[in-house]
Amino acid sequence: MPEEKNMPNIDELKKKALWVRKETLEIYKTTRDVRLASSLSPVEIFTALYYGKILRYDPKNPQWEGRDRFIISKPHGAISLYPILADLGFFNKKELKRVAKNGSLLGGIPDPTVPGFETINGALGHGLGVACGIALGLKKKKSNSKIFVLSGDGELNEGAVWEAVMFASQHRLNSLILIVDNNKISMLDFCKNIIDLAPLEEKFKVFKWKVKVVDGHNIKEVYKSLKELKAEKSDYPKVLIANTVKGKGVPELENDVLCHTRVLKENEIINAIKKLNEC
């Protein structure tokens, strides 16, 4: 397949993803009151969406009517979006040094007081349902904006998600694109040992969703999949199952089933940043 004309430079995107990982660790260095491992799995997804310009956005006017909406339904795992939004000018970069500090803009879990975040999602399993309402609203306004949702795989245990899955196909919400950060680990165990979601692809298919599966750390494939899903004409909502690794980029986390709450020591953080610098 010939490369797309407007394809961004993949090497640049790779560099950006690496930078986002390092910046996320830099934030973690200043506060342990954030979720690191689950913020590292969606790095390539965020990078492709923002630097790959899959999303339409305006940092100077975050509520611009023509923007694509992006609901982060697993916001604990979205600390890695802070450096991206700051870099793009949604808020001052100085804020990155003060995450989860008294009186700071950026909390341990992002909320819509932070420019660039649409909704409050600390409690899991709500994002897709709210996105269904947004999709209906966009349809009514005859808007061509898309609505993206990032959800965790563990989050799919929540029953309300499936109310929304059924609703979205019933109402042909084809502007809706769900991305599952399929990192396969919940807080206490592998998802398969808690509530096995497999076969996840088939589950969405029987609910009439258009499904794509991708290696969530292959930035080129993530970019291409999102681009295709966004452009593809379909009557039904679409889902990208991004197979990811929880704690990606930090070996201590990648190999630990309890990485969700594992607290890294200062030297482990410094080593992790050093190793990323060598990449």
Place this chain on the structure above:
Amino acid sequence: MNAEEPKTMRDAFIDGVCKKMRKNRSIFFLSADFGAPALDKIRKNFKGRFINVGIAEQNLINVASGLALEGFTTYAYAIAPFITMRAYEQIRQNLSISSQIKPLNVNLVGVGAGLSYDLSGPSHHCLEDISIMRLLPNFMVFSPSDWKLAEHFVGYSINIKMPKYLRFDGRQLPAIYKKINNKILERGFCELSKGKKVCLVSTGFMTHRALKAAKEFQNIGVIDVFMLKPLNENLLFKALKKYEYVITIEEGFINNGGLDGLISKILRDHQSNIKVKNLGFDDKHIFEVGSRNYLHRLNKLDEGSIIKTIKGRIK
């Protein structure tokens, strides 16, 4: 009381919303597969803006919230205990919390307050909603006693951008008010009869009971509190302060932050010496089978019991 025919609050209200939907194309009406005779007009005439989300109250709230984020005015309709309690976290996160950042015009229309669904048993009884909905920041809580209040509330509230809980009785009830205007609704309560020593303070269906009980006496005050939040507490205290005894009457659990808690707080804030008696349901669910009147008798909320309570205060 006037002699106008009894009507359900929901039909009066939905008729009003239907009229608004003709002119205002930014209104959506969502239902969790729950109907009403008046709803058929909306279902027929506004197919694109009436959405039955199915038996899925959690999604009902989430979809309503998403539509409101896009600027639409949304009515979400279901049975009162289910819309409030099944979807409480959705209400808390996506309406109460969200609205503090971006005000959302979402109107939760709950039908079946108190023991409206008497024979359906404790799952359908709704005795907690006043307490739990009143404690949510950024919410308006409306508990009308008749269909006229419900009807007028449509126009009064349609441009108030905040989430609202409308607590409607399930039964046809006679009108209490002759004519409603915005001024009455703004006050949040109405002194239906002025008395001297004893005042009955009630909400919703129980205002009908209070009025009947008060008729047995001369000079018993009756105050109908239909706006539980926000409420001008100073104004209500002004009405209360001339009494020696206040008897609160609600079709809900007492001593748990319902109407009784609201009144006690107002009296406490004003360092009042007024004595208070709270009538409502004790801290247990109701498994006895029977009509609303029967269950009220068992729980001393019937007219006779209220009269007895008043007599004890005026001796």
